[in-house]
Amino acid sequence: MAQSKERTPVRPKKRFHHGDLREALITATRELLIEHGPDGFSLADACRRAGVTTAAPYKHFRDKQEILEEIVLRGFAELTAANAKAVAEGGPGTIRGITAMGISYLDFAVGQPAVFRLMFGHKSELKQAKQVDESGRQCLKHVIDEVASYSRKHGHSADAEAIALRLWTFVHGASSLELDGDYQRVARGLDVRKMIADVTSKLLLAGPDKRAPARGGPR
Amino acid sequence: MAQSKERTPVRPKKRFHHGDLREALITATRELLIEHGPDGFSLADACRRAGVTTAAPYKHFRDKQEILEEIVLRGFAELTAANAKAVAEGGPGTIRGITAMGISYLDFAVGQPAVFRLMFGHKSELKQAKQVDESGRQCLKHVIDEVASYSRKHGHSADAEAIALRLWTFVHGASSLELDGDYQRVARGLDVRKMIADVTSKLLLAGPDKRAPARGGPR
DNA sequence: GCCCAAAAGTTAATAGTGCTGACATAAGTG
DNA sequence: CACTTATGTCAGCACTATTAACTTTTGGGC
Known part of the structure; x- marks a missing residue:
């Protein structure tokens, strides 16, 4: 949108009309979540x-929950972008790329635990469920696409969605x-990134079920 | 109708010394968590x-958190017991048994979402961290033992702990x-139990890493 | 410029929360 | 019985979320 910040000093002083309280509240909330x-x-x-x-705040948001939902939406966007960047750098349609995406996911979670928990946590009180759902769907779609790309490249007609x-x-x-912190209390020395890399390879290389016993439900 | 003046209904009446408030508070809290x-x-x-x-409550618990921790401890005990029962029925040291354990884990989580979230959630404010840690460790130990048992039976000297x-x-x-509810918004028809069964087999059968691929250091 | 409506703040109040200290009473023991 | 201890109540504090009513800016039309 149009930006109208002409005479704003470094920090809005006591202007009684805080310029952009909406953004300020969101970033403040985010900081507090991290802290x-x-x-x-x-x-x-x-x-x-x-x-x-x-x-x-009630001039900008209906209630507390609405701020959190905004943060959730931005979190999904950020995660999706990070994943996309990781896969682009790691090599699209390759094991490396897909692994990089997984590790990017992990990094996001560890980097912003509170936001991550909000994103995947209690959705009982959502007011914008639709938007949030769409964000989440979008986020997973990339994984599916990458797996499909990999599968196509390597010939086996695996069900990309199932593997994803x-x-x-x-x-x-x-x-x-x-x-x-659950790993730390039961497996202190674990290298999570390596584990992700290993299992990603395994799940991708294994391809579709070789010995699938009578798949019941067709999608 | 022939209840003399002591018309005690389901609950111990107004005895001013509620008999067992500690337990009453724990079960009440649990109910509310579920609701x-x-x-x-x-x-x-x-x-x-x-x-x-x-x-x-402050005659029985130091603060709110302490009630929740008690619930967490009982949750771990319950989960461990459920897993043990599942593996015993499914067949100890077999893929079936291990799969059953995984599904038991899922059932617990779905059956008591709030308790499950508490158990694995924010541990920042724990006062009995040691006990909780021990409960969690105990819980995972069964998985490791079962995998080790399976590995031993099938000859390959896999690192049971890593696979577990x-x-x-x-x-x-x-x-x-x-x-x-995250599956429901991106993969509506998914059969989670079947997926767990499939992947459990795959991870067990694959055994240890035959090859260490693509560990090129994602920094 | 002036006027006015809307936007974006403030103050004050309500209801609900976790928790504490001072008191009251039940229960158990000598 | 008296006395101690466990276990409640009551009143109150500090804090939150939220709302209602008021005030100040802001921006657009004249």
Whole structure:
């Protein structure tokens, strides 16, 4: 949109009309999420950080949840972009590229644990469920496309979607366990990135089920 | 109708010394977690349900967190027991048994989402970290033992712990995504149990790394 | 410029939360 | 019985989310 920031100094001083409170609140909330986790966060804190009273946010958001949803949406966009970049650098349609994408997923989760948890957490109170769903779908689509690309290149007519779902599942599990510190308390020396690389290869190379016992439900 | 003046209904009546408030609070909290998720729960609600004032819990727990930790501990015990039962029924040291264990894990997660999230969620504010750690370790130990048993039986000297970690990771990922409804928004018809069974076989049969591919160091 | 409506803040108030300290009462023991 | 201890209540504090009513900026039309 149009930007209208002409005479703004370095930081908006006491201007009584904070210029862009919406953005300020979002970034403040994000910072607090990083600092105190998804629970230790309070809207009032974000207000203080942005230099406004606790009633101010309600001119920009319906309620607290709506701020979080905005952050979730941006999180999905960011994750999708990071994945795309990783696969582009690692080599599209290659094991390396797909592995890089998985590790990018992990890095995002570890880098922004609170946002990651919000993105995949409690969706019971969503008001923009549709947008969030679409973001998530978009995010997974890249994985599927890459796997399909790889499969096509290597001849075996694997069900790309099924394999992509397995990869996603594994990488998501690894990210969750790593970010929650669960590996550290049961397997201290684990190299998660290597594990992701190994299993990605294995799941891709294994291809479709060689010994699939009577696949019941056709999609 | 012939209940004399002591018309005690289901609950021990107003005895001013609630007999076993500790347990009552734990079960009330658990119910609320199931009903409203890990966030929509409030200690005051649990008090109301147990029929006491909001100050009463502090005679039994240091703070809110301590109740939740108790629930986490019991959750781990329950999960471990369920896994043990599943593997015993499915056949110890067999693919079937190990698969059954994974599905049992999933069932627990789906059956008690809020408890599951607490168990593997934010551990930043733990006061009994040691006990919780030990519970988690115990829980994973069974998986490792089973995999080791399977490996021994089938001759290949695989690193049981590494394989067990992979299985755990995958099953945990599947459980998380299923319980958070993430599969439903990107892969509606997915049969998660079948996927777990397939991948469990694959990861077990593949054995140790035959080749260490593409570890080119993703930095 | 002036006027006015809308946008974007503020103050003040409500209801609900976790938690604490001071008190009250039940239960168990000498 | 008296006395101690466990286990409740009550009143109150600090904090949150949210709303209602008011005030200040802002920007557009005259």
